[in-house]
Amino acid sequence: MTAILELKDVSKRYPTGTVALTDISFSVDKGQFVSIIGPSGAGKSTLLRCINRLIDASGGEIRLEGENLMEMNKRTLRRTRVKIGMIFQHYNLVERLSVIENVLHGRLGYKNVFAGSLGIYSAEEKAKAIDILQSLGLEEQVYKRCDQLSGGQKQRVGIARALIQEPKLLLCDEPIASLDPNASKVIMDQLRSISKVMGITVLVNLHQVDVAMKYSDMIIGMKKGGVVFKGSAEEMKDETIFNIYGSEASELGIDIGESYAS
Ligand SMILES: Nc1ncnc2c1ncn2[C@@H]1O[C@H](COP(=O)(O)OP(=O)(O)O)[C@@H](O)[C@H]1O
Numbered sequence: 001m002t003a004i005l006e007l008k009d010v011s012k013r014y015p016t017g018t019v020a021l022t023d024i025s026f027s028v029d030k031g032q033f034v035s036i037i038g039p040s041g042a043g044k045s046t047l048l049r050c051i052n053r054l055i056d057a058s059g060g061e062i063r064l065e066g067e068n069l070m071e072m073n074k075r076t077l078r079r080t081r082v083k084i085g086m087i088f089q090h091y092n093l094v095e096r097l098s099v100i101e102n103v104l105h106g107r108l109g110y111k112n113v114f115a116g117s118l119g120i121y122s123a124e125e126k127a128k129a130i131d132i133l134q135s136l137g138l139e140e141q142v143y144k145r146c147d148q149l150s151g152g153q154k155q156r157v158g159i160a161r162a163l164i165q166e167p168k169l170l171l172c173d174e175p176i177a178s179l180d181p182n183a184s185k186v187i188m189d190q191l192r193s194i195s196k197v198m199g200i201t202v203l204v205n206l207h208q209v210d211v212a213m214k215y216s217d218m219i220i221g222m223k224k225g226g227v228v229f230k231g232s233a234e235e236m237k238d239e240t241i242f243n244i245y246g247s248e249a250s251e252l253g254i255d256i257g258e259s260y261a262s
Pocket residue numbers: 014015016018019020038039040041042043044045046047
C-alpha cells in the first residue's frame with residue numbers, strides 16, 4: 001500500500017526557543033485511522049499545525065501523496081491545502097452565521113478571494129452541503145444559527161465543513177475534548193466511518209487512551225516532542241501508557257473502555 005502521508009525527521013523549534021518536535025517520522029496509508037496520544041505539551045497540536053502548514057516545521061520532510069509540503073510555493077501550497085481538512089476542539093465556527101454558511105466556508109479554498117468574499121456558491125455546492133449535513137444527522141439544523149446548536153452538533157458542522165473540501169486527509173485536534181461521552185461517541189463513530197467508508201485518512205489528537213484504543217488502526221504515542229510508541233491497540237501495554245503519560249497515567253485511569261465498551 002502506498003503511504004498518503006509521510007513524515008521524515010520533522011522538527012519544530014518555536015521562535016521562543018521551545019523545541020516542540022524532534023525527529024518525528026511515521027507514515028500513514030490511505031483510509032487509515034490514526035490517533036496521536038500524549039500528555040499536554042507533548043507536541044500533538046504542533047504536529048498537526050506543521051502538517052497543514054499553519055506553521056512551518058524547522059526541518060525534515062512532510063509528504064502528502066508524495067509531494068513535499070515544506071518545499072511548496074504559495075500557489076502549489078494553496079492547491080494542496082484543500083486536500084487537508086481540519087477539525088478543532090472549539091469547532092472554529094462563525095457562531096452568528098447559519099449552519100449551511102459555515103459548511104460552505106469549506107469551499108473557500110477553491111475560490112479566488114473576490115468570489116469568496118461575496119459568498120458566491122453554486123447551487124451544486126449548496127446541494128452538496130445539505131447532503132453532507134443530512135448524512136451527519138443535521139438535516140433539521142441546516143438554516144439554524146450555529147450559536148443555537150449543542151457542542152456535538154457544532155462539531156458535526158465542523159466535520160461537514162471539512163468534508164465539503166473533499167479532503168484526502170482529515171486532521172482533528174482534540175475533537176471530543178469539550179464533549180460529553182454520548183456526543184463524543186457520535187463524533188468518533190462518524191470520524192471512523194469517514195475513514196472506512198469514504199477512504200479519507202484520519203489523524204486525531206486525543207487525550208483519552210481508551211478512545212484511541214477503541215477506534216484506531218494505529219496509535220502514535222508522543223512525549224516531550226518525540227514519538228515513543230507506534231503500533232496497534234493490541235501492542236499497547238499498560239507499561240507503554242505509563243511511559244507516555246508518566247505520573248499523569250493514574251489520573252487518566254488507564255483501565256480501558258468503561259464509557260466506550262460496546
Ligand atoms: N505558538 C507557540 N509558541 C511557542 N511555544 C509554543 C507555541 N505553541 C506551543 N508551544 C510549546 O510547544 C510545546 C508543544 O505544545 P503543543 O503542540 O501545544 O502540545 P500538545 O498539543 O500536545 O498539548 C509546549 O511546550 C508548548 O508550550
